[in-house]
Amino acid sequence: MVLKGKSVFGGIAIGTLRIYEKKDHIIKRRRVTDVLEEETRFLAAKEEAKRQLAELYEKALKEVGETGAAIFEIHQMMLDDPDYLEAVCSMIKTQEVNAEFAAASTGDNFSQMFAAMEDAYMRERAADVKDISNRVISILQGGGAGAMEAEEPFILLADDLAPSETVQMDKSKVLSFVTRGGSTNSHTAILARTMNIPALIGVDIPEELGQEVVVGIVDGYQGILYIHPDEETLARYQRLKEAEEQKRRLLKELKGKETVTLDGRKINLYANIGGVSDVAEALANDAGGIGLFRSEFLYLESEDYPTEETQFAAYKTVAEAMAGKKVIIRTLDIGADKQVDYFHLEKEENPAMGYRAIRICLDRKELFKTQLRAIYRASYYGSISVMFPMIISVEEIRQIKEVIEEVKAELLRDGIPYQEVEIGIMIETPAAVMISDLLAEEVDFFSIGTNDLTQYTLAIDRQNANLDRFYDAHHEAVLRMLQMVVDNGHKGGCWVGICGELGADTALTETFLRMGFDEISVSPSMVLKVREKIRSINCNSSAISSPVGESCLHE
Template identity: 45%
Template sequence: MSKMKTLQGIGVSEGFAIGQAVWLEETEQQDCPETIAAGAEQEELERFEAACAAVKAELDKQIETMTEKLGAKQAEIFTAHRMMLEDPTLVDAVTEMINNRQSAVFAVHKVTAEMAAMFAAMDNDYMRERAADITDIGRRLTRKLQGRDNDGAAAVSNGIVVAQDLLPSDTALLDKDKVLGFVTALGGKTSHTSILARAAGLPAVVGLGGQLDEISPRATIILDGGAGLVLVDPDAATVAKYEKKLEDYQRWRKLLAAVKELPSQTADGRVVEIAANIGTPQEIAKVQNVNADGIGLFRTEFVFMGRTELPTEEEQFEAYKQVLEGLPNKKVIFRTLDAGGDKELDYLGLPPEANPALGLRAVRLCFSRTDIFKTQLRALLRASVYGNLHIMFPMISGLEEFRQAKSMLNQAREELTRQGIACKQKVPVGIMVEIPAAAVMADVLAQEVDFFSIGTNDLVQYTVAVDRMNEQVAYLSDYFHPAVLRLISRVIEASHNAGKWTGMCGEMAGDPLATVLLTGFGLDEFSMHAGAVLEVKNLIRRIKTDEAQAYAKEAMKLGTSAEIRAYLQQIKQKYTVSED
């Protein structure tokens, strides 16, 4: 009789792994005194300050490494950790305890534990999972104060990591060449650990809870990251079945690699651009590795983040120039500063807002701080002579805003020309379509813009009236909602009627389930994270335009997101089964 156990968790990163369970033991905190002697407060404060400085330096190095390995979006996780070290809520509370003659280690442990508990008790899943970030910072500080090096995750090799929880710093230390995947009791889809697993391509299942106790050290386990399954002590037949799945999956990845040098076009020869989204010049290598057709979205806000003051015109110019020179002859679309909302820049001193998603953000912020906007526009125009630069304004709701933004661009160009500074006199200028008002007015806007780029993340949020960061209503945030699809189709049709083109740089563009549908709508450019480029490209190369149009027409007859997803899943299967 088989002794195999089937555990169901949350699949957060696709892929398969078969191997030995390697438990990641949590290092016990070394004993430390709770109090310090009278008169030792200043010395203890200096120890705490030194630990903060050391952790900041450690994080700076990790941010640089993560940016190169996984991209700026993932590295932003550790930028947020760095900002926590300067949060008065943490620093002031620890300082007060030290001044009351409590040791730095005890104070750090107590303050971070209380903050983590506060987040863990919140109703919102996204906010609950931020508790792990607080715990991570506390552990880093404790290690420095106790003179200990990073331990645990970096030493794991040749197995599937099993742990109660993996903090973001643990996950960043895992060596993909040695670790097959990981399983944890805690965590969810929106945890930073899960985000890092997906970016690294490590299969992962989280949220097993007490089931984790069913996995004994060195037991053979099978990990199905897509289905969220962990099979413990599988029988020979099950191992053989999953070995075949793993073999098919690996063959599929090789098949995708084979399309790298092939042109981006449908089976009947319609050219479709497959571009990538990036946030720093360091990510150019990832774009080159998959031979993307260009950059459909360069998030310029990353030039503004992880610092204590605004970047100068020269600093911005050098960053934009570096990207253009790294991708000669390829189109690079620079989105102007998209700060505010969930992307805070503390040094701007913006007042808190009751509803930041609908407040002073993106182009609205730039209109209120024309000094910041003008500096960026000058830097972009100066960089334009080094490549195929396009400029895109975010959060445009109507023609007035577009004209205002373009007028400021023209003013910046006139200034540079008067000063004898080289810049292109004509640069393609477009807008992000992420507000329903812009989608509804697409036919009017298309008469003046050079292109559209649909940002589905916010378009869904505003169309369906759902806070995409609120896990209680996150199930409503679906870009397959029929209303969202109608807006997307409307924008593409309006651009084509005006002789313009439309791209998409939101999450939907990189979802293979949406590829055939969007091809049928006539989308001209798909832009996504580099890891999705080859799969989307492969799908597009396998389908004919008229077939995609017919499938899109049928999908639009359906009334719910679930029905549309089920239909598209059937269609996708026809084009993803390997013929080799």
């Protein structure tokens, strides 16, 4: 069975399902003779309820923090509210009824007042009033509050849960909350968020699950509850959950740790991003900087050429968000598989080797200048570097530098502040590799784009599935090129990084370190995995897992 609901917190939970049974208070109306004694009984129970709530407040404070705990303080105040107390006591006195009945009736009246309010948030508070009344009634009846006990962790299904019900639960056993009612403001939702467990609301939970143990899956990303999932679904979610757990473990163990090898070699581990919104993930995964900020999104998302202001705003936002950490912006790499209508590019036989990237920029100088002006203006707000894609000659770099000089002169003339920007190039053509010694004289850094470099070197189109058996990401030709680029770069005073997919291939991390790479830039989700690998490597030891010169031998 697959049920849809609204997710209030993401994540995946797999476990047995349990339906929460509310403890029903059966309250009989009884006539009492000694109304004063009955009033005293009520007041004593109220004091006991307040004492319990004070305990729950302390417990919640430790478990879920002040925001989540505050409700128990409100509950204590509600129990002391003169209107509430007067209502209960006068009912006992005038109608000569038992304290339980008076508390239950008053609770109903007050909760109906909230239930009738326009405001959705206030309507939720009806549950609070019921909750405090039930507590008093439990005490009067001599019972403790019902806690849910279990040996094994479980997914909890319920109509809705009152705060006191959730706080009394052994939360180490709850994998997820799924409720029929509730809202994003309900306590269950707030609690799930503080506990970091997936939760769904508004799910049409069946009344009965049957006697046997029922397994379920909660997909908090898509708002789905699976009851009795088939094996395929179960396996798929188990894999997702493992990946998620690994991510969480990496975060816990490696966030804030240095990216350094066992023998003390530090390396810059950066993240590749494709838009402003990716910065959050880069920061969450503790990237030391942005090693590749693809600027294409500005052009792809737009109906017309993005203005200097639009670009400036995006670059500035990222620079500021990274707060002084390096942000390497790659200029426009449109063409090939990334097409934009308003560029009016001619259809090509072989776009990968065609009119793209820096070739367009050097042809359409105004377009290029607009981007460079935006980048230089943003440089004032952080630590920005710029790099240029698809370079094949020294001449191209000289032309680029001319444009940069024009841009800087204009900014100076206009009194617009900027800082010096490190200039680098992508090494993604075999030509650039072969003349990397000459290119190194011209720029501050190299960043190797392994995807294009591999496809151009092996003459294999990555999109063509028929070529898969010929394709080898670790091809000796590519590895030798990497070594050549690092050596030539260092000789010419450049630092050298890698920003292609290969950078995240942890089978090669040690090879990269031994080659002498200064920086590795990977997708945000891979940062910590690579950091974990780097921290396990000792470059002083002689055992090399995948050295250059070996992989060609066993082919």
